[in-house]
Amino acid sequence: MQKNIMLFAMILLSFSAFSQEDLQEVKITKKQKGIKKSFTVTANTSVITSKELLKAACCNLAESFETNPSIDVNFSDALTGTKQIKMLGLTSPYLMITEENIPSVRGASQAYGLSFTPGTWIESVQITKGAGSVINGYESISGQINTELLKPLNDIPFFLNAYGSTDSRFELNTHFNKKISDKWATSLFVHGNARVAKNDMNKDGFLDNPLGKQINVLNRYQYYNPESGLVSFINFRYMNDKKQTGEVDFDKDRDRGTTNYWGSEINTERFDVSTKIGYVFKDMPYQSIGFQNAFNSHKQDSYYGLNQYDIKQNSFYSNLIFNSIINNTMHKFSTGLNFTYDQYQEFVNLTDVSRIDNSVGAFFEYTYDNTDNFSLILGGRVDNHNRLGVFVTPRLHMRYNPWKNGVVRFSAGRGKRSANIFAENQQLFASSRTFSILDSNGKIYGLNPEIAWNYGVSFSQKFRLFNRNADAGFDLYRTDFQNQAVVDVMQSPQQVLFYDLKGSSFANSLQVEFNYELIHNLNLRTAYKYYDIQTDYLRGTFQRPLQAKHRFLGNLEYETTMNNDKQWRFDFTYNWSGKQQLPYTASNPSADQFPDFSPAYAVMNAQVTRVFSPVFEVYVGGENIGNYRQEKAILGANDPFGPNFDASIAYAPIFGQMYYAGLRFKIK
Amino acid sequence: MNKIVLIAMMVFLGFSAQAQTKKNKNLKYTTEVNGNCEQCKKRIEKAAYGVPGVKTATWDVGSHQLSVILNEEKCSPADLNKAIAKAGHDTKEVKATTEDYDNLHSCCKYVRE
Numbered sequence: 001m002q003k004n005i006m007l008f009a010m011i012l013l014s015f016s017a018f019s020q021e022d023l024q025e026v027k028i029t030k031k032q033k034g035i036k037k038s039f040t041v042t043a044n045t046s047v048i049t050s051k052e053l054l055k056a057a058c059c060n061l062a063e064s065f066e067t068n069p070s071i072d073v074n075f076s077d078a079l080t081g082t083k084q085i086k087m088l089g090l091t092s093p094y095l096m097i098t099e100e101n102i103p104s105v106r107g108a109s110q111a112y113g114l115s116f117t118p119g120t121w122i123e124s125v126q127i128t129k130g131a132g133s134v135i136n137g138y139e140s141i142s143g144q145i146n147t148e149l150l151k152p153l154n155d156i157p158f159f160l161n162a163y164g165s166t167d168s169r170f171e172l173n174t175h176f177n178k179k180i181s182d183k184w185a186t187s188l189f190v191h192g193n194a195r196v197a198k199n200d201m202n203k204d205g206f207l208d209n210p211l212g213k214q215i216n217v218l219n220r221y222q223y224y225n226p227e228s229g230l231v232s233f234i235n236f237r238y239m240n241d242k243k244q245t246g247e248v249d250f251d252k253d254r255d256r257g258t259t260n261y262w263g264s265e266i267n268t269e270r271f272d273v274s275t276k277i278g279y280v281f282k283d284m285p286y287q288s289i290g291f292q293n294a295f296n297s298h299k300q301d302s303y304y305g306l307n308q309y310d311i312k313q314n315s316f317y318s319n320l321i322f323n324s325i326i327n328n329t330m331h332k333f334s335t336g337l338n339f340t341y342d343q344y345q346e347f348v349n350l351t352d353v354s355r356i357d358n359s360v361g362a363f364f365e366y367t368y369d370n371t372d373n374f375s376l377i378l379g380g381r382v383d384n385h386n387r388l389g390v391f392v393t394p395r396l397h398m399r400y401n402p403w404k405n406g407v408v409r410f411s412a413g414r415g416k417r418s419a420n421i422f423a424e425n426q427q428l429f430a431s432s433r434t435f436s437i438l439d440s441n442g443k444i445y446g447l448n449p450e451i452a453w454n455y456g457v458s459f460s461q462k463f464r465l466f467n468r469n470a471d472a473g474f475d476l477y478r479t480d481f482q483n484q485a486v487v488d489v490m491q492s493p494q495q496v497l498f499y500d501l502k503g504s505s506f507a508n509s510l511q512v513e514f515n516y517e518l519i520h521n522l523n524l525r526t527a528y529k530y531y532d533i534q535t536d537y538l539r540g541t542f543q544r545p546l547q548a549k550h551r552f553l554g555n556l557e558y559e560t561t562m563n564n565d566k567q568w569r570f571d572f573t574y575n576w577s578g579k580q581q582l583p584y585t586a587s588n589p590s591a592d593q594f595p596d597f598s599p600a601y602a603v604m605n606a607q608v609t610r611v612f613s614p615v616f617e618v619y620v621g622g623e624n625i626g627n628y629r630q631e632k633a634i635l636g637a638n639d640p641f642g643p644n645f646d647a648s649i650a651y652a653p654i655f656g657q658m659y660y661a662g663l664r665f666k667i668k
Numbered sequence: 669m670n671k672i673v674l675i676a677m678m679v680f681l682g683f684s685a686q687a688q689t690k691k692n693k694n695l696k697y698t699t700e701v702n703g704n705c706e707q708c709k710k711r712i713e714k715a716a717y718g719v720p721g722v723k724t725a726t727w728d729v730g731s732h733q734l735s736v737i738l739n740e741e742k743c744s745p746a747d748l749n750k751a752i753a754k755a756g757h758d759t760k761e762v763k764a765t766t767e768d769y770d771n772l773h774s775c776c777k778y779v780r781e
Binding site: 283284285286325327328329330371372 | 694696710713714717720722723724725737
């Protein structure tokens with residue numbers, strides 16, 4: 001802490017010329033909603049506030065979407081316990097995931113990156129369905145998730161959160177905040193988590209969730225001077241995460257690299273520095289310049305049984321943006337430049353597949369708003385990438401309010417990306433599958449870039465029902481792949497094939513939502529989702545494996561009225577998932593087969609929070625309280641080095657019911 | 669970092685120097701406009717944007733204040749007041765004609781001073 005203050009003082013001195021005037025801070029507090037949906041924003045965006053994040057056990061960003069209809073939380077694999085997310089039926093590589101508008105989960109961090117942002121650090125999350133904006137890049141295909149972290153100037157001096165659960169996971173979050181001057185503030189966030197005991201509830205000899213340790217430290221500085229119009233953020237972050245999974249009897253010092261017991265370790269170390277500086281022109285509040293720079297180094301050393309996978313990514317990202325108007329604020333534009341550099345040092349079973357990617361791009365985005373019932377965002381960008389070539393990315397969003405409290409939206413856009421096939425599919429290393437790349441003419445592991453178009457329409461209407469607030473709506477999206485790096489587990493249970501799409505691949509999704517305030521302070525949220533995601537594989541056309549065609553989400557929240565600063569909050573979530581296509585295993589001996597489709601199942605979570613005062617609150621909850629478990633979690637578990645071993649097929653929870661308790665302590 | 673601040677400051681100085689010799693391109697102008705509701709807000713702001721040179725316009729339902737930034741080379745506050753009055757809303761400077769006032773939607777018929 002003292003070091004930080006020293007460092008900070010030094011930075012402060014260099015800025016002191018600008019920090020002489022006073023600033024008047026205005027704080028607005030009102031009753032917050034968990035998920036906010038605007039009827040006047042152009043894109044189909046919902047905002048998850050920090051209040052919503054308190055509803056679940058929610059230890060990190062990956063786990064914070066369980067009560068959200070736009071995002072499906074899946075189970076990544078029987079081993080690592082990391083939760084993967086999907087939007088419009090597509091996995092996170094097809095999403096643009098940013099932290100304060102700087103791309104964060106990409107490349108090497110794709111598989112586990114979401115679990116590296118602790119939940120308590122988050123101020124809000126904005127989820128945009130569909131093509132998204134061109135400002136941050138060309139990679140997003142089915143949506144964007146942007147996380148805003150707590151801002152030092154608005155933060156409280158001290159926050160403590162402790163958490164423990166019956167699956168023996170413990171977490172400790174401490175936040176310190178200091179206002180150094182009226183224009184400078186700093187926050188220090190320290191997060192630690194650990195899972196210390198081995199759990200094997202299904203008695204297959206394998207851990208149900210990994211042993212782990214994580215330390216994660218963020219130190220950030222914020223400068224704000226309303227007189228000069230200057231805003232700045234500087235962040236430093238260090239993360240070290242260690243996981244061990246596999247057989248219960250596996251001893252990493254004794255058994256690594258042998259066939260005594262099957263085991264796996266995934267060790268990640270990451271370092272981030274990012275800076276942001278913004279300037280709002282004097283007398284022109286509608287005109288501004290922003291400049292962002294981020295450097296990060298991400299290193300993962302891992303092995304899955306005898307498969308070894310090491311990846312290190314050094315990245316630099318830079319974004320210069322200028323915002324202004326044409327004639328008046330009904331016509332706004334943003335324009336600027338991006339630069340990205342990624343150096344990958346990647347070794348798959350000691351085979352060197354390292355590469356360097358770089359790109360420069362320019363974007364222009366025009367926004368029209370008639371200040372009444374119609375708005376439009378038309379964006380385009382041109383990029384020059386050493387592997388993807390020179391290409392154009394157009395995107396369009398429109399919003400129209402045909403009548404009061406109703407909104408119609410339309411979006412269309414193109415996305416293009418290089419698939420990091422090993423990093424994105426590394427759960428498949430936890431199997432006896434051989435990895436084969438069938439194409440060799442492309443520039444990314446022999447494959448061509450993925451290109452997709454996404455189109456969507458949505459409608460939403462607020463109304464009064466029996467004198468209480470209600471809203472209902474639907475959205476319909478289609479993603480059409482022109483090319484895809486197909487991950488084929490439909491051919492053989494002993495193989496995974498990667499090849500350029502031959503034929504067609506698309507993802508259709510429909511979501512119908514209904515939300516209602518049943519009685520005062522008791523809110524119901526329901527959503528039904530239909531997915532039709534088909535890809536032409538070598539063996540024929542199949543639904544995307546491990547994707548349910550039908551899903552249903554129900555959430556009930558109740559809170560008592562604040563009484564002497566005391567409050568009860570109750571929350572219940574019901575998640576139903578229909579049958580899912582499973583990878584092809586019919587050629588295995590019958591004991592090591594899965595049926596073509598998984599059974600349908602439901603998971604229920606509940607939580608109770610007691611607020612004792614603005615300073616102190618306690619929560620207890622349960623996850624999967626119906627105790628649903630995938631019957632057979634691992635194929636060939638009795639012979640993990642045999643040909644039929646596969647721990648990558650997880651369609652349901654492995655662990656069963658889990659209960660947790662935690663406390664939050666704040667000094668304001 | 670510091671360089672950027674410097675550049676930003678220089679750009680800013682350049683702008684302010686220009687602003688002193690010519691008519692103000694970014695004149696902040698606030699006036700009181702009579703009205704009632706959200707519908708009035710839309711009408712008032714639409715009328716303001718209809719004046720060439722008005723860059724941004726916001727009318728606050730509670731305080732009745734209309735805040736505008738306009739380019740004096742293209743229009744004057746008087747032009748703005750006239751345009752608002754033409755839409756049926758009395759401003760501090762210019763009153764709407766009875767005819768224009770009567771054209772307002774019934775819920776927008778504010779109490780005239």
